[in-house]
Amino acid sequence: MNDSLKPPPFPSVVGTTLEAHIWAGMRGTPGATGEFASLLNSVTLAVRIIHTRVRAAGLAGMLGYTGEINVQGEEVQKLDAFANEVLCTVLERSGHCAIVASEELEQVKVFGRSGKYIVCFDPLDGSSNIDVNISIGTIFCVLRAPSGDVQTAAGALQAGHEIVAAGYAVYGSATTLFLSTGHGVHGFTLDPGVGEFFLSHPDVKCPERGNTYSINEGNFARWDDKVKKWNGWIKSESKEHGLPYGHRYVGSLVADAHRTLVKGGIFAYPADRKSPSGKLRLLYEANPMAFLFEQAGGMATSGVDRILDIEPRGLHDRTPLVIGSKLDVEAYRDFMLGRR
Numbered sequence: 001m002n003d004s005l006k007p008p009p010f011p012s013v014v015g016t017t018l019e020a021h022i023w024a025g026m027r028g029t030p031g032a033t034g035e036f037a038s039l040l041n042s043v044t045l046a047v048r049i050i051h052t053r054v055r056a057a058g059l060a061g062m063l064g065y066t067g068e069i070n071v072q073g074e075e076v077q078k079l080d081a082f083a084n085e086v087l088c089t090v091l092e093r094s095g096h097c098a099i100v101a102s103e104e105l106e107q108v109k110v111f112g113r114s115g116k117y118i119v120c121f122d123p124l125d126g127s128s129n130i131d132v133n134i135s136i137g138t139i140f141c142v143l144r145a146p147s148g149d150v151q152t153a154a155g156a157l158q159a160g161h162e163i164v165a166a167g168y169a170v171y172g173s174a175t176t177l178f179l180s181t182g183h184g185v186h187g188f189t190l191d192p193g194v195g196e197f198f199l200s201h202p203d204v205k206c207p208e209r210g211n212t213y214s215i216n217e218g219n220f221a222r223w224d225d226k227v228k229k230w231n232g233w234i235k236s237e238s239k240e241h242g243l244p245y246g247h248r249y250v251g252s253l254v255a256d257a258h259r260t261l262v263k264g265g266i267f268a269y270p271a272d273r274k275s276p277s278g279k280l281r282l283l284y285e286a287n288p289m290a291f292l293f294e295q296a297g298g299m300a301t302s303g304v305d306r307i308l309d310i311e312p313r314g315l316h317d318r319t320p321l322v323i324g325s326k327l328d329v330e331a332y333r334d335f336m337l338g339r340r
């Protein structure tokens, strides 16, 4: 057969929409009612709506600030507020969501007791990159709502190992959505003409080791000595150990994590003198990413401890975050434990 007529290596890729993938997952789960699949499809609808606004933001007067300050003490971008509103509205209307927790909300929103799930999200990650046309994204995870008549904020305070699904969308050169329901990680690319996500990255595996490191080196003076030592090591010259690694840093977690997941390497946002508990938020940034990295065979720690085992105390808890290829995250941990 002429090579150009041969089917692509993953025949199932062609024409598999994200919606079909989600429903197929439901059909493979004994006792599934369709509520979980329907909830996930609502999240993907919200992502498609946010995508259209992000793409047209400069024309639609959606750049710049609302004039408000959010719970993190940061100025709220118009697109942040819009993305938050879209996710809240779509999830409320889905009827399957009991509670949402968002970076943009001081408290959770409780929608009622009929919903079986809780969704935690950062509606638009990488806000500082919005106005300069650099990749931004949406990060989310889904938890089961505790049974009982009354849902409260405490329902969202679950350790990451309770997550039942997590994903992120990157609004970059293309809009992609990477999702895991606990059976590996699968990546989808939006065909904007059709308005559908199609499977483009089946069963993503984070390489065991990479060749790039991603960290805001502008914080060097604020790091403790162990982080400085690791940083010196990873950019030192050693052919034997495959060093130095190249440096890559976008400043949007979704973009830095996405590159690290697909190509391998390490992303680190350690604690420092300015952010003694780290900068990134546990419930809707670190936990979803940690779930995805573990599902793809990578690793996620706070430097030493597994992210998914951290018990949250508050909705907006922060944590140091180190994610990436298993061997790269283990090497970082060795430095933190003083073994190197």
Ligand code: AHG
Pocket: 074, 103, 122, 124, 125, 126, 127, 128, 216, 251, 252, 253, 254, 256, 269, 279
């Ligand atoms: P957000 O835009 O949601 O507030 O978060 C930005 C986060 C994250 O996306 C990124 O990894 C990190 O902040 C970048 O921080 P620095 O500018 O301190 O490097």
